[in-house]
Amino acid sequence: DSGVTQTPKHLITATGQRVTLRCSPRSGDLSVYWYQQSLDQGLQFLIQYYNGEERAKGNILERFSAQQFPDLHSELNLSSLELGDSALYFCASSVGEGAWSGYTFGSGTRLTVV
Amino acid sequence: DQQVKQNSPSLSVQEGRISILNCDYTNSMFDYFLWYKKYPAEGPTFLISISSIKDKNEDGRFTVFLNKSAKHLSLHIVPSQPGDSAVYFCAASAGAGSYQLTFGKGTKLSVIP
Numbered sequence: 001d002s003g004v005t006q007t008p009k010h011l012i013t014a015t016g017q018r019v020t021l022r023c024s025p026r027s028g029d030l031s032v033y034w035y036q037q038s039l040d041q042g043l044q045f046l047i048q049y050y051n052g053e054e055r056a057k058g059n060i061l062e063r064f065s066a067q068q069f070p071d072l073h074s075e076l077n078l079s080s081l082e083l084g085d086s087a088l089y090f091c092a093s094s095v096g097e098g099a100w101s102g103y104t105f106g107s108g109t110r111l112t113v114v
Numbered sequence: 115d116q117q118v119k120q121n122s123p124s125l126s127v128q129e130g131r132i133s134i135l136n137c138d139y140t141n142s143m144f145d146y147f148l149w150y151k152k153y154p155a156e157g158p159t160f161l162i163s164i165s166s167i168k169d170k171n172e173d174g175r176f177t178v179f180l181n182k183s184a185k186h187l188s189l190h191i192v193p194s195q196p197g198d199s200a201v202y203f204c205a206a207s208a209g210a211g212s213y214q215l216t217f218g219k220g221t222k223l224s225v226i227p
């Protein structure tokens with residue numbers, strides 16, 4: 001157990017729907033990162049929050065949004081889902097803001113859009 | 115445009131031998147490199163890292179080598195063990211305080227007993 005908790009582990013939904021993925025960071029970590037791993041692809045950075053504030057954005061679609069709450073858990077909202085959004089979504093956390101010390105990843109949420 | 119490339123999707127090695135996983139990058143701004151290991155149904159786990167001010171970093175059976183002029187790094191595992199069978203991701207960041215890692219697509223290592 002890495003200490004980063006992601007729920008749900010699996011999600012199957014239809015095109016056009018909206019889903020929310022949840023992440024609880026490791027105790028003491030202030031930064032949360034979201035990554036997407038599509039089939040046969042590396043992990044693609046989506047967005048980072050630090051202590052409730054958005055810090056960096058990567059290749060995140062406008063249909064996707066995220067937030068970090070006062071208790072530091074984070075949610076990734078995916079709307080108007082398309083078949084191509086099917087992927088593994090990983091959350092990671094770190095103590096500081098940067099990637100310098102490396103991340104601790106959760107086990108991911110597998111999203112299947114049908 | 116892939117900035118971090120792992121050109122070998124898979125690698126098979128006999129138990130006890132050396133495993134060498136390679137990674138190339140194109141972005142000269144990258145100055146910190148990490149290797150992650152991933153087992154099925156789990157998230158990636160940090161393995162070892164190296165700063166661009168070094169050319170080698172060792173941690174037990176794992177050694178990472180960095181060749182900045184060639185924009186190439188490699189992970190050596192000696193001796194390889196069946197438990198090392200996993201997907202290995204190379205990742206890079208651009209500077210302390212950088213907020214994102216750029217990952218390669220991964221290399222699946224199979225260590226044969």
